[in-house]
Amino acid sequence: MAKIVFEGVRKTFGDFTALDGIDLEIRSGEFLVVVGPSGCGKSTLLDLLGGLSTPTAGRILLDGKPVTGPGLDRGIVFQQYALLPWRTALGNVEFGLEATGVPRRERKDRAREFLDLVGLTGFEDRHPHQLSGGMRQRVAIARSLAYDPDVLLMDEPFAALDAQTRESLQDELRRIWQRTGKTVIFITHGIEEAVYLGQRVAVMTSRPGRIKEIVPVTFGERPGTGNGTADGTADGTGPAPASAAGPQGEDLRSSPEFARYRHEIWTLLHDEVARAQQLEKEEASV
Numbered sequence: 001m002a003k004i005v006f007e008g009v010r011k012t013f014g015d016f017t018a019l020d021g022i023d024l025e026i027r028s029g030e031f032l033v034v035v036g037p038s039g040c041g042k043s044t045l046l047d048l049l050g051g052l053s054t055p056t057a058g059r060i061l062l063d064g065k066p067v068t069g070p071g072l073d074r075g076i077v078f079q080q081y082a083l084l085p086w087r088t089a090l091g092n093v094e095f096g097l098e099a100t101g102v103p104r105r106e107r108k109d110r111a112r113e114f115l116d117l118v119g120l121t122g123f124e125d126r127h128p129h130q131l132s133g134g135m136r137q138r139v140a141i142a143r144s145l146a147y148d149p150d151v152l153l154m155d156e157p158f159a160a161l162d163a164q165t166r167e168s169l170q171d172e173l174r175r176i177w178q179r180t181g182k183t184v185i186f187i188t189h190g191i192e193e194a195v196y197l198g199q200r201v202a203v204m205t206s207r208p209g210r211i212k213e214i215v216p217v218t219f220g221e222r223p224g225t226g227n228g229t230a231d232g233t234a235d236g237t238g239p240a241p242a243s244a245a246g247p248q249g250e251d252l253r254s255s256p257e258f259a260r261y262r263h264e265i266w267t268l269l270h271d272e273v274a275r276a277q278q279l280e281k282e283e284a285s286v
């Protein structure tokens with residue numbers, strides 16, 4: 001059974017149709033990336049899945065049950081994550097656990113564990129203003145992971161970061177995904193980011209937002225992707241593969257296969273971006 005199913009989902013705001021005819025199935029443990037022109041409804045799609053808003057028509061199933069509101073089974077990471085400024089990194093991650101009723105003592109240990117997972121051991125006692133943008137986003141990711149949601153919803157989480165930090169966080173995220181087996185839905189404007197992270201890349205049309213095409217990204221040597229399981233083995237029982245970070249990640253990004261996928265997705269997007277810009281111009285002149 002699919003982990004997540006969108007069935008004929010439509011979302012309107014007044015007489016404006018943001019999303020229409022969304023049919024989509026996402027496997028458990030899959031890393032799905034969504035790309036599309038600005039304003040095509042990517043965040044709306046994620047909000048619906050997060051239970052922050054409800055579809056106008058159709059339904060969304062999570063483990064076979066309709067999504068009716070937010071839940072601890074889904075963690076959300078936004079572009080600018082609102083960390084609590086008066087709490088330390090550790091305190092912010094602990095905050096995510098308070099809602100789940102984890103005892104105080106255990107909360108601390110669990111929070112430390114997740115800060116370690118995102119490479120922030122030694123920074124537990126820093127406040128958000130004492131951390132770089134990349135570190136803050138790591139705290140946000142740790143906070144979302146700490147209460148152990150099955151599904152991670154990420155809305156352009158690395159968009160505000162410089163290129164180098166972004167690439168290193170992409171590597172971290174892949175490593176975390178491979179280790180934890182979470183189902184990840186990741187929105188981005190970055191085609192390279194989409195190819196690097198996604199097992200499948202869903203390309204959306206401009207208004208109303210629909211799924212134009214889904215591109216499976218299958219790198220032969222790529223650990224954890226294209227094999228249908230988060231740990232990169234055929235049946236999900238084998239050992240976790242080595243991290244793709246470092247030189248290997250660099251090799252992937254500069255490989256001819258990578259360039260081919262990038263070009264395929266760029267081509268699919270190009271027409272939609274042009275159409276979206278035309279629509280904006282027409283609206284502006286009314």
Ligand SMILES: Nc1ncnc2c1ncn2[C@@H]1O[C@H](COP(=O)(O)OP(=O)(O)OP(=O)(O)O)[C@@H](O)[C@H]1O
Pocket residue numbers: 013016018036037038039040041042043044045
């Ligand atoms: N609450 C709302 N009320 C009215 N219109 C809305 C609302 N939320 C979103 N929209 C509109 O729906 C469309 C889709 O918005 P959404 O934020 O989902 O797009 P997006 O693809 O995430 O955009 P971007 O890539 O620029 O972040 C936009 O035209 C937006 O103006």
